[in-house]
Amino acid sequence: MTEAPPAVPPPRPGRWQTATLVEVRPETATAKTFRLALPEPSPHLAGQHYVVRLTAPDGYTASRSYSVASPPDGSAEIELTVERLPDGEVSSFLHDVAAPGDSLEIRGPIGGWFVWRGDTPALLIGGGSGVVPLMAMLRLARGMGRPDLVRLIVSARSQAELYYAGELPGPETAIVYTRRPPPGWTRPPGRLNRADLAGSMEKDSVAYVCGSAGFADSATDLLIDAGFPTPDIRVERFGPT
């Protein structure tokens, strides 16, 4: 990060545009995926986010950033998965009020650091809603026919709280249940630990860690203790404290 400035100009997010909500699907009891059609589509990178801005009749606005869950695939539609936060001004509106056919102001794609371009091995570690940007990376890898490039470890409290439960399983993914694993699950419930990383530390890979601040800190500590080079760890911390 201290090397010379890049020869390319800094990325700029597009202008605000009015997208149309085309589909809403539940992922868990507290998470929904919102599929948006963009009038001015702009190719995104796996890991980037969009800002959603709500405007009240009196001009009051509220904006929040949400990661893109869909892979870069040339589509004019993107999917944002949004966790409903208690008192979340924007997330509760999206969950409780927004409906297909509605217009939503969005701006993006944003971010040039927590992105995976599909050109290196990647170790993806997500906790809770932190799996969302990693899902774009997994979907990209699978879409390229290169699932071998990624290793995704997802931490969730229980199966009911696991995002993308139907799509996650595969030889390149592992699920860690911290509280209530499904019946027959052999790993005892508990936080992500060093054994969960065994076999995942591929040479020259970049690690992408996403979740709450506590999850991100414990996951990066595990990686560093296991010898993963600190400069190759990229972190995105989510949400309230």
Next chain:
Amino acid sequence: MSFTRGFRRRDRGPRDARLPPGQYDVGSDWPVLTAEPTPRLATDTWTFTVEGLVEQHKTWTWDEMHALPPSTFQGDIHCVTTWSKLGVSFGGVSVDTLLALARPLPSATHVLAVGHTGYTTNLPLADVTDGKAWVVWSYDGRPLPVEHGGPARLLVPHLYFWKSAKWVAGLQLLDHDEPGFWEQNGYHDRGDPWLEQRYQGD
């Protein structure tokens, strides 16, 4: 203006005048949004350096830094992700004090703040002088927690908070603007929250 179907402001009271446009009051929370692993820095080996276009390159140890005249900030901080934290207090030393000892050359126009992690952020020199910036090691009277940049971070509260480099290691004085970490990744070179300078081009 187009508005969002069904969206209403919850709090019908007057908006707090301390909130810049597009920001909300995070209350007692203090979100942690860092792009790198949290470093563990020992204060007995910690240093802070001012270098580049100065008459005198200066490096302070933790103890030397604490021997400088103390300075505090009380006010508000604003994160580009739209939270603001109102009525906070930090303690440390004014950047003016550090620059007075290093004596910037007339050619210096910008600074690049550098963190012990390698994080960088760029600022016009005028945004870190005349009582606008600090190196702080206490928050609310207690040691600054490591997740918030402890043992010491830069504090430039009139700009978006990514300018207030966590785990700050020093300032490089330059005769040009040089985009830092987030600025290379699409964020604004100045970052004035009252002008909503969030992204490049704003």
